[in-house]
Amino acid sequence: MSTSRAFRLAPAFALIALLVRPALARADEPSDVLRDVWTRLQQIAPGQDAQADKPKPQAVPSGTDAPTIQLHDLSHPISLEKSIRAAAGTPPADLRLTIPNGQARLGDFSIGSDQTVKGDLLVLEGTADVYGRLEGNLVSWGGDIVLHSGAVVSGDVLAFDGQVRLEGGEVTGEVRTMSSPAAEQPTAVAPSPMSHVLRSLAGTTGVFLTMMLAGFGLVLFGKSPLEVTSDTVRSSFSRAFIVGLLGQILVLPTFGMLVVGLILTVAGILLIPFVVIVFALLLVAGVVGGALAVAHAMGESITRRQMAQGRALSPNSYRYLLVGMACIFAPWLVWTLFGWVPVAGELMLGAAILISWLLASVGFGAALLSRGGLKEQFAGRFIPPEMLTDEFLWATPRYGVPAAKRPEGTTPRPGSRPSDGSR
């Protein structure tokens, strides 16, 4: 930087330093400093006088084709604002307005202390100073309303994007102010799609891992009930769903009856806290265990189908759970990735919830049908497991062994002894 240039910029630096110093003394945040500096610059900058922006005071002509603005009722300022805003956008030269029983003014306007104005008054882009009397409503657009000592407005007063200063004046009606709608203020920062995806992914993964841990624990310590419930899901799917649905409906009545029953026995009142806890735990176990059983059943079906196609896989409950849970969480994964899309994202969420609810209902029903995996009645196990030997499975025809027909006259009668005389 050359010396002459530095000299030329020195006053500017000095000015900025002068402006910033008092601002720094007051402000707590950098944004306050900048705002204060900007305000001071506006105050001292030549040609930036607020008066300069105001239009020349004049009456707004009316006409038959001019838009009409009703000012007799100011109790609905929002609808009034729309009509004034539409008119205020017109260039001053072309501005025409009809105020029924009143008048419109552009620029500053004042009512003298010895004056009485009859009818409603609209002041656009200027300050309305009232020293005298106004018999009607007063509305300002983009300017303040000042009611000086002795002023009387026998009506309502409304300032759009301005202030009403009561400096001793009297208003028989309502005094209202309304700010212009601030440009969209995204104070609530909308999450970006990426942040939505990451956040949803974290949540979904967390639930998935939790369920997997619970499932692996169940396989480790309660494999048999899990398999029985899983088989119930596969063998009695519709029945399990209906039972699950009924179970959901009857959960609360059952709980209520249980509590009331205990209360009626008087002595049972003491058991209520324990019953509440046990009931809640059983309910959670039924729902979670049922969901894991559904995952197990899904995983088993898929794995066996893959094996039937010749793929070498290790059929075990851990794999079944992993595959099944991946299937159950697939709709959630889709929502995780595309859930930020409006409407479609909500539909995906709804679909994921619906699918999860359906599967949870089936699982809950299967848990109820199998009494928590203890009864095999609906598990499709018609043959005792001990009979499921390789010889039985491969040597026995699918529809059993047809019995040979006995020769005529050899049918033993009830109570008769064998005719070969063997003893």
Added chain:
Amino acid sequence: MSREFLLAGAILLGAARVQAQTLREYSSTRQDHGESRLAATIQYTGGTLEVVPAPAGILYALRLTYDADRVAPVARFDAAAPRLTLGTETLRQSGGVRVSHRGTPPAATIGLGTHADLDLDIELGAAEANLELGGIRISRLKLQTGASKTVVRFSDSNPIRCSEAELSAGAAELLVVGLGYSRCGEVDFTGGVGKVTLDFAGRWSGPIHLDANMAMGELVLRVPRQAGVKLELDKFLASFAPAGLVRSADGRTWMSSGFAGSSQQLVVEVETAFGGVTVEWID
């Protein structure tokens, strides 16, 4: 191929547009022109609300910062009735994705004049309200709170007698301080779930009858030590801390030792299911 990418990008950008809040400020004031009574209703849907006595010469004043996309300001005055409604009302929601409030929350300050007798009805939604009603001429009070946290305070004496204070709270935390100053002879309280504290401190102008019905939650009665308390309790699976009250022969009534001779008699009828009732003495 690039055209498909552009189309997908445009869809994604358009889809990502969300509707933010549009904050506006609104104020409404009316000067006092000698109104002697007023049926006032304050309805506030959500945000923070503060109610204070208005300065001299003002009948009422409302200052509101609100989200113009969700609510509309309400300031209706019917001079013939005379009836006043202040606050906000919810707009019908249009489509689009709404963004939760994390920026400037909606807020309202309402000033109520101290010269007209008020039949005051306050309806709160999901709001956090701080109501200072001390010094305001309240002839009847009705307060309904939804899912909110509400503090009602009578810091100064009500210049007139209040026939009834009807309080109801949904899933809310409600604290009423200085009911003695309210000069309400009848206090009815109906509560759903939450913690409710009724403080009877202040300058009593006669006996107070409290009828409280609490479903689930905690009801705390804070009573001046010099007051005589008679409490009838109808409870079901609820606890009760009598705090020195003596149980009568019927087993349902509890009474303080100096109830008959006390100039500040509080008769309480409490009906509660699950929850607890606690009596605390204040000096």
